[in-house]
Amino acid sequence: MAVTEQPTPEVAEELEERWEDAPGIPGFFNTVDHKRIGMRYIYTAFLFFFASGALALVMRVQLAQPNAGVLSPETYNEFFTMHGTAMIFLFNTPVLAGFGNYLIPLMLGSRDMAFPRLNAFSYWIFLLSGLFLLSSFVVGHPPNGGWFAYTPLTSKPYSSGINIDFWGLGVIFVGISTTVGAVNFIVSIFKLRAPGMTLNRMPIFVWSMLVFSFMVIFAVPSITVAAALLELDRLFGTAFYSVGGGGSVLLYQHLFWFWGHPEVYILFIPATGMVSMIIPVFSRHRLAGYVWVATALVTVAFISFGVWVHHMFATGIPALALSFFSAASLIITLPSGVQFFAWIATMWKGVVHFSTAMLFALGFLLIFLLGGITGVMVAVLPFDWQVTDSYFVVAHFHYVLNGAVVFPIFGALYYWLPKMTGRMLDERLGKISFWTMFIGFNVAFFPMHILGFLGMPRRIYTYDSGLGWDTLNLLISVASFVFAAGTLLTLYNFVRSRFRGARAPADPWHADSLEWTTTSPPPEYNFAAIPIVNGRHPLWDDPPSSVEVADGQPSTRALGIVGALEKDMPVTEGLDARPQDVLGIPEPTYLPFIAAVGIALLFVGLLVEAAIIGVVGVLIGMAAVVHWLWRTSENLR
Amino acid sequence: MSSPAIRIEPVPRTRGYPTAWWGMVVLITTEAMVFISLLASYFFVRAGASKWPPPGIPLPELHRSVVFTVVLLGSSIPIFWMEYALVRGHMRQVAVSLAIAFLMGLAFLGNTVYDYLNQEFGLRENAYASLFWVILGLHAIHVLVGLLMSATVQVKVWTGRVTPEHHVTPEVFALYWHFVDGVWVFVFATLFLSPHLR
Amino acid sequence: MSARHRRRLVALAIAVGIATAGCGGAHSIVNPKGSEADRVAGVWWLMFGLAAAVYVVVAGCILYAATRGRRRRGPSRLHDNWFIWIGGVIVPFLILVVLAVVTVDATSALRTSSPGAVRIDVVGKLWWWEVRYPGHGVVTANEIHIPRGTPINVHLTSDNVIHSFWVPQLAGKMDTIPGQPNNLQFTADKVGRYAGRCAEFCGLQHAHMGFDVIVETPADYGRWLARRERVPLEPASEEAASGQLVFQREACAGCHTIGGTDAQGTVGPDLTDVGSRRLLGAGAIENTPQNMRAWIRDAGAIKPGVQMPSFQSLPDRDVAALAAYLESLK
Numbered sequence A: 001m002a003v004t005e006q007p008t009p010e011v012a013e014e015l016e017e018r019w020e021d022a023p024g025i026p027g028f029f030n031t032v033d034h035k036r037i038g039m040r041y042i043y044t045a046f047l048f049f050f051a052s053g054a055l056a057l058v059m060r061v062q063l064a065q066p067n068a069g070v071l072s073p074e075t076y077n078e079f080f081t082m083h084g085t086a087m088i089f090l091f092n093t094p095v096l097a098g099f100g101n102y103l104i105p106l107m108l109g110s111r112d113m114a115f116p117r118l119n120a121f122s123y124w125i126f127l128l129s130g131l132f133l134l135s136s137f138v139v140g141h142p143p144n145g146g147w148f149a150y151t152p153l154t155s156k157p158y159s160s161g162i163n164i165d166f167w168g169l170g171v172i173f174v175g176i177s178t179t180v181g182a183v184n185f186i187v188s189i190f191k192l193r194a195p196g197m198t199l200n201r202m203p204i205f206v207w208s209m210l211v212f213s214f215m216v217i218f219a220v221p222s223i224t225v226a227a228a229l230l231e232l233d234r235l236f237g238t239a240f241y242s243v244g245g246g247g248s249v250l251l252y253q254h255l256f257w258f259w260g261h262p263e264v265y266i267l268f269i270p271a272t273g274m275v276s277m278i279i280p281v282f283s284r285h286r287l288a289g290y291v292w293v294a295t296a297l298v299t300v301a302f303i304s305f306g307v308w309v310h311h312m313f314a315t316g317i318p319a320l321a322l323s324f325f326s327a328a329s330l331i332i333t334l335p336s337g338v339q340f341f342a343w344i345a346t347m348w349k350g351v352v353h354f355s356t357a358m359l360f361a362l363g364f365l366l367i368f369l370l371g372g373i374t375g376v377m378v379a380v381l382p383f384d385w386q387v388t389d390s391y392f393v394v395a396h397f398h399y400v401l402n403g404a405v406v407f408p409i410f411g412a413l414y415y416w417l418p419k420m421t422g423r424m425l426d427e428r429l430g431k432i433s434f435w436t437m438f439i440g441f442n443v444a445f446f447p448m449h450i451l452g453f454l455g456m457p458r459r460i461y462t463y464d465s466g467l468g469w470d471t472l473n474l475l476i477s478v479a480s481f482v483f484a485a486g487t488l489l490t491l492y493n494f495v496r497s498r499f500r501g502a503r504a505p506a507d508p509w510h511a512d513s514l515e516w517t518t519t520s521p522p523p524e525y526n527f528a529a530i531p532i533v534n535g536r537h538p539l540w541d542d543p544p545s546s547v548e549v550a551d552g553q554p555s556t557r558a559l560g561i562v563g564a565l566e567k568d569m570p571v572t573e574g575l576d577a578r579p580q581d582v583l584g585i586p587e588p589t590y591l592p593f594i595a596a597v598g599i600a601l602l603f604v605g606l607l608v609e610a611a612i613i614g615v616v617g618v619l620i621g622m623a624a625v626v627h628w629l630w631r632t633s634e635n636l637r
Numbered sequence B: 001m002s003s004p005a006i007r008i009e010p011v012p013r014t015r016g017y018p019t020a021w022w023g024m025v026v027l028i029t030t031e032a033m034v035f036i037s038l039l040a041s042y043f044f045v046r047a048g049a050s051k052w053p054p055p056g057i058p059l060p061e062l063h064r065s066v067v068f069t070v071v072l073l074g075s076s077i078p079i080f081w082m083e084y085a086l087v088r089g090h091m092r093q094v095a096v097s098l099a100i101a102f103l104m105g106l107a108f109l110g111n112t113v114y115d116y117l118n119q120e121f122g123l124r125e126n127a128y129a130s131l132f133w134v135i136l137g138l139h140a141i142h143v144l145v146g147l148l149m150s151a152t153v154q155v156k157v158w159t160g161r162v163t164p165e166h167h168v169t170p171e172v173f174a175l176y177w178h179f180v181d182g183v184w185v186f187v188f189a190t191l192f193l194s195p196h197l198r
Numbered sequence C: 001m002s003a004r005h006r007r008r009l010v011a012l013a014i015a016v017g018i019a020t021a022g023c024g025g026a027h028s029i030v031n032p033k034g035s036e037a038d039r040v041a042g043v044w045w046l047m048f049g050l051a052a053a054v055y056v057v058v059a060g061c062i063l064y065a066a067t068r069g070r071r072r073r074g075p076s077r078l079h080d081n082w083f084i085w086i087g088g089v090i091v092p093f094l095i096l097v098v099l100a101v102v103t104v105d106a107t108s109a110l111r112t113s114s115p116g117a118v119r120i121d122v123v124g125k126l127w128w129w130e131v132r133y134p135g136h137g138v139v140t141a142n143e144i145h146i147p148r149g150t151p152i153n154v155h156l157t158s159d160n161v162i163h164s165f166w167v168p169q170l171a172g173k174m175d176t177i178p179g180q181p182n183n184l185q186f187t188a189d190k191v192g193r194y195a196g197r198c199a200e201f202c203g204l205q206h207a208h209m210g211f212d213v214i215v216e217t218p219a220d221y222g223r224w225l226a227r228r229e230r231v232p233l234e235p236a237s238e239e240a241a242s243g244q245l246v247f248q249r250e251a252c253a254g255c256h257t258i259g260g261t262d263a264q265g266t267v268g269p270d271l272t273d274v275g276s277r278r279l280l281g282a283g284a285i286e287n288t289p290q291n292m293r294a295w296i297r298d299a300g301a302i303k304p305g306v307q308m309p310s311f312q313s314l315p316d317r318d319v320a321a322l323a324a325y326l327e328s329l330k
């Protein structure tokens, strides 16, 4: 359904010209288009996914048999550290930021993010920090202290090499990207919603990214501080974590997990947001309990800041304090339960159409149910004393991370890639991929619960036979490869679609949200005229209106095609989304890239302890920031 | 064209802050969390210590530090003045007030540097010393960045790039400066005052 | 489609069956041999029942809801709000209350210390365990003898990195944390040998940081303690005696203690009773004369990264003598 004012062909051509990036290399480095940046985020993150998945597969080969010699203990430790670190920092968080980047302006009915240059900056930081971390393999000293790098194992006396510095500096580095991205999301979501899109009409995915961003803002500083103090101890000889110097090793754990726990919900919440978009569309029914779900997301965010000690149950903290955190961890189940039953009610009332995206959503439900339940089990203090740091916990977090986060992301690929690339993915191949992944996943990760019961600790590079672990480990290893094959099928499906996929119409799924009103892929300017939203489901029952722009008020003018021609975005009021102001969209610029390179130099300087590189980096970074400030108001009309 | 075109009444522009200002609000929130984490670490380590400050380290002095606290907090006053002058279009006053605040900030920073150069204990000595210097240093870096922003904004004002209609950067800078001042209250209370309490 | 889902449920039931059967094995936390582990196993079975019920009901709802529309056409009269209230809030809340009560109850039971407990000091090392019996002057490594039926209070410390003390069949974990001594109390109910492991990642040889807890009758335990208090031991054979000389001559004595001799090193494990141990190198290999020789020659080949140098240049004769000597120390 055509809902907004369409430009005439001449106007369309003019728009095209006005918005086009420079072709080739310059355009690659200076673009500020949220769609290009979003796609890059997704591609880069998936690159890291396959790389760290490959590490896991090698680990599984080593663990397939007792006393195997595929990996030395050193290499094994490096592999699981980098597997966990890359999955969390370089795949999971950024891939969600990528979907957010691409989709949020479209869902909001905006022409870009609030700070397009900042957006480009955050991508370059992500890319460079990822390369920074991975370059540790090239120099042969990858981090080896586990993904939470507990001190004193990671302190200079016990890890003298450069390995841990890659980790400590790397997580600070990538944190800049996440934080800057979150700032951008928050302001965009509050200030760039199309007129009429009040908060209670926002798609749930936008809600989830809003919650994601707030959690990032409040949680990430904690790991930045944890890692910064670690690096200060390592590089400058301070005594934060040194027992001899009056420091505390538990301080590190508190700082880490004060971020670490919220982080797992940072990963999880946008994944549920995706599910909340997919299920209603394929159930042909609006989401049951919209307000419930939005409230649940916000509630989870709040509670998740009060449970971090459940990762430290065995550290000898007094039992009374632990009981409190145990209880808080139990309570966090309720918002998840609410979401669960909202999804069930949605399907119950509608007629479910089993597309690939929907299958992934259903697979998510069945997997997350189990992962959530084992989460509740480990929240029970005395039980956790038995299973913490065993494969039971490995099973729990793969059910939630690899299951409850990766499955929705794959669902989202099948659902949104047609919008992004303009090509449909093959449904049959998709379904085969789903079943391979689903079966492979459960066979691989379910037995890990049992291994935990049988006393197998995590992070051991090998084990003796005769403990009853052999068969299960072999089974897990084989099934891991089945799962991996499933993911490769989707990769193949994607590549194939780029060449042979059917052309995607604007709205292939008869969905309800605004991103489906534009063509697939959307034009650079997203919307020639900004749609005026009249309800929660603009494409279903409350079609958007176009706006009359004759009266030349700048903020309403920007809504129409004139606005698009002038590269303007309307800014609306934070709560009720009434037009308020105009924001110019900056022209392409190399500034973000230069600033990111400056920061990268700073980190490299710290890593190799070469002050001069660091200083140059700081100067470049500062110069870019000053330049930025200098030009800011020129871009505002 | 399923719904007819409609007319919308925009909100008067003066009612809202620019997006850049909101961006700064969020950035400041996350910066505040950095300070909260560090100050919490300070008290966590203190809770596990038998003597605070540890033997051999004197209690923080409270004469010069109080004076310069007043200087730094006082530098928010010219900034308020600047904000007031901006909306009225008194660009000269804007320039003057920015300069005053700049000098006050510079004086404060000078004092911190002086402290560091005349230190009685270094940052490697023990956890107390590490916490003290790193928190103080982080705040000093914020002051430095604030001064850098101020300098940029001042040049913009002099060269007429800031007008009564277009004044996003001074507004954003003002917000940041107030934050740097505000956070000092907590840093000062923790690093300088709290060791005197037991 | 629904048939496929049903098959999945069957598969799940089988998996759960295997799970419960498999868990009966040795080392398993649901095959408890001590009151603490027993208590936790009880908590587990309760949770397992609840979890199975929740999974079956909720998964049932999902599958029903997903397939309902294909079978039935008419609109559903399901009331969203009530459905969410009951399924998502009220019922889970009731279950959670049960779990909270169980948590608090079991926690307080597991963390009350009994006055008559036997104290044993255990120190986490890189990558082995030092064991001390305060008041008896007895020091050993990697094997912890305890009396049956008496509460044991393990006092856990570390002077290096963090480790975690875990004997699945006896009790849950407790970390050894530098600068913060911890206590773990448990009571063993059955005589036997129970495998323990380090559960917190502690570097290269975290995988080989095992130990045994040997539960004896109070009488046997008393005899063991008395024998261990009664050093020195004299070398039993001539070869052993020459082994003792090599031990003093080479670097060994600088790192290891052998009670009653001049060897008083504290870097490595106390070897006063090394001949009696089941395993060498904190679980790396079995303790046989042949393995002992291999260990002395090149411990790093058996346990890569081990903090003991290799002695490949020692003549075979010396190595054999050393092994004979060490094996005689029981």
Ligand code: HEA
Pocket (backbone or CB within 6 Å): A264, A265, A267, A268, A310, A311, A313, A329, A330, A332, A333, A336, A337, A340, A368, A369, A371, A372, A373, A374, A375, A376, A378, A379, A380, A384, A387, A388, A389, A393, A396, A397, A400, A401, A404, A405, C054, C058, C087, C088, C091, C092, C093, C095, C096
């Ligand atoms: C996406 C990530 C994610 C998610 C969503 C969760 C969800 C939960 N997690 Fe998990 N967790 C991790 C990622 C995640 N976790 C990771 C990565 C680790 C390990 C880190 C490491 O050590 O390396 C970890 C570890 C971990 C621990 C520490 C274990 C240990 O190290 O010893 C604990 C302890 O309390 C815990 C608890 C929970 C709980 C209570 C939930 C709850 O939110 C789950 C709630 C959901 C449900 C229960 C299902 C739906 C609810 C219903 C259908 C209602 C009815 C249900 C009941 C009444 C039971 N988690």
Ligand code: HEA
Pocket (backbone or CB within 6 Å): A049, A050, A051, A052, A053, A054, A056, A057, A059, A060, A080, A081, A083, A084, A085, A087, A088, A092, A146, A147, A148, A394, A398, A401, A402, A405, A406, A444, A457, A458, A459, A460, A461, A480, A483, A484, A485, A487, A488
């Ligand atoms: C999002 C998070 C995420 C995901 C998706 C995964 C995915 C997988 N994980 Fe991961 N895992 C973690 C997060 C995750 N993991 C974390 C945080 C830890 C803790 C680390 C620590 O203790 O510090 C961990 C630890 C961990 C362990 C425990 C190690 C130990 O304690 O000793 C194991 C063991 O089996 C494991 C296995 C797997 C497997 C088999 C997969 C499979 O799903 C992987 C599937 C494989 C692929 C998808 C790759 C396919 C690619 C190819 C076949 C080759 C193509 C190659 C290129 C294109 C380069 N993981």
Ligand code: CUA
Pocket (backbone or CB within 6 Å): C124, C127, C162, C163, C164, C198, C199, C200, C201, C202, C203, C205, C206, C207, C209
């Ligand atoms: Cu000691 Cu792991």
Ligand SMILES: [Cu+2]
Pocket (backbone or CB within 6 Å): A260, A261, A264, A307, A308, A310, A311
């Ligand atoms: Cu957690």
